[in-house]
Amino acid sequence: PTTATVLITGESGTGKELIARAIHKNSLRKNGPFVVVNCVAFSPTLLESELFGHEKGSFTGAIARRIGRFEMANGGTIFLDEIGEIDPTIQTKLLRVLQEREFERVGSSRSIKVDVRILSATNKDLKKEVEERRFREDLFYRLNVFNVDVPPLRERKEDIPLIVEHLIAKYNKVLNKKVKKVSVKAMELLLDYDYPGNIRELENVIERSMIMAKDEIIDEKYFNFISKETYIEKKGTLKEVEKELIIKYLIQNKGNRTKTAEILGISRRSLQNKIKEYKINL
Numbered sequence: 001p002t003t004a005t006v007l008i009t010g011e012s013g014t015g016k017e018l019i020a021r022a023i024h025k026n027s028l029r030k031n032g033p034f035v036v037v038n039c040v041a042f043s044p045t046l047l048e049s050e051l052f053g054h055e056k057g058s059f060t061g062a063i064a065r066r067i068g069r070f071e072m073a074n075g076g077t078i079f080l081d082e083i084g085e086i087d088p089t090i091q092t093k094l095l096r097v098l099q100e101r102e103f104e105r106v107g108s109s110r111s112i113k114v115d116v117r118i119l120s121a122t123n124k125d126l127k128k129e130v131e132e133r134r135f136r137e138d139l140f141y142r143l144n145v146f147n148v149d150v151p152p153l154r155e156r157k158e159d160i161p162l163i164v165e166h167l168i169a170k171y172n173k174v175l176n177k178k179v180k181k182v183s184v185k186a187m188e189l190l191l192d193y194d195y196p197g198n199i200r201e202l203e204n205v206i207e208r209s210m211i212m213a214k215d216e217i218i219d220e221k222y223f224n225f226i227s228k229e230t231y232i233e234k235k236g237t238l239k240e241v242e243k244e245l246i247i248k249y250l251i252q253n254k255g256n257r258t259k260t261a262e263i264l265g266i267s268r269r270s271l272q273n274k275i276k277e278y279k280i281n282l
Helices: 016-025 044-052 088-100 126-131 137-143 157-175 184-192 198-212 220-226 238-252 257-264 268-277
Strands: 006-009 034-038 077-081 102-104 111-113 117-122 146-149
Touching: 006 016, 016 034, 016 077, 016 117, 034 044, 044 088, 088 102, 088 117, 088 137, 126 137, 157 184, 157 198, 184 220, 198 220, 198 257, 238 257, 238 268, 257 268
Parallel strands: 006 117, 006 146, 034 077, 077 117
Antiparallel strands: 102 111
16 A cells, blocks of 8 residues: 655645545555544644653653554554644654654654554645744655645635535534525525635534524524625725634634634634734733
């Protein structure tokens, strides 16, 4: 089975993990494991342990030996989301896995061989990260044998009706509903909106409307918050629109930053940086 790497690039929420899953399912490794790691969900120390495993007593809290995600993915595919955020030490270990197909667990000197295909994703410009010496050039080229660039939802609005149809089918099962479609006017609203949170935000919008819907057809009243007047015809800079959206969703989620970040399709860390940048004080 191929070990050729694929780097999937695009804004947060564009469906990069779905593409990674599709690549795996259509490869000779499809019967092997597909293991997902969100690199921003862990501190550098914990991420190293998460990826490569650790031996008992290798650090405070390591009360037992633990295998890492690479061992779990042996014979299959590992998907490293937000690869642009990883620490230089982990970049070095990851390069070794790509070059030699082996690594050591944290706290061990014994090499472990693995047969894993690495797919990765980022919303960063990794070439710029390389130029600014924040990301290893040799690792970048190893990860980027093939590149798949996913355009934001606002640039492929012709996909929205099909995505909405898929999401309605999905949440009919999840919520035990019998929704058939959205109304023509509701679809017009959905097509007019620019989705800063991309597919992730559209999914949130459809899920919420289906929770509230009482009929087989979802009408436009469930989508008033994405009306043209508020967002499409709004005058002002992109930063002003972004600030307003952050405030809107923070209020809607009663200050819950994790939920707000999820709706906007960004990491919690990015949201906190933007709150600080825009001096948002709720």
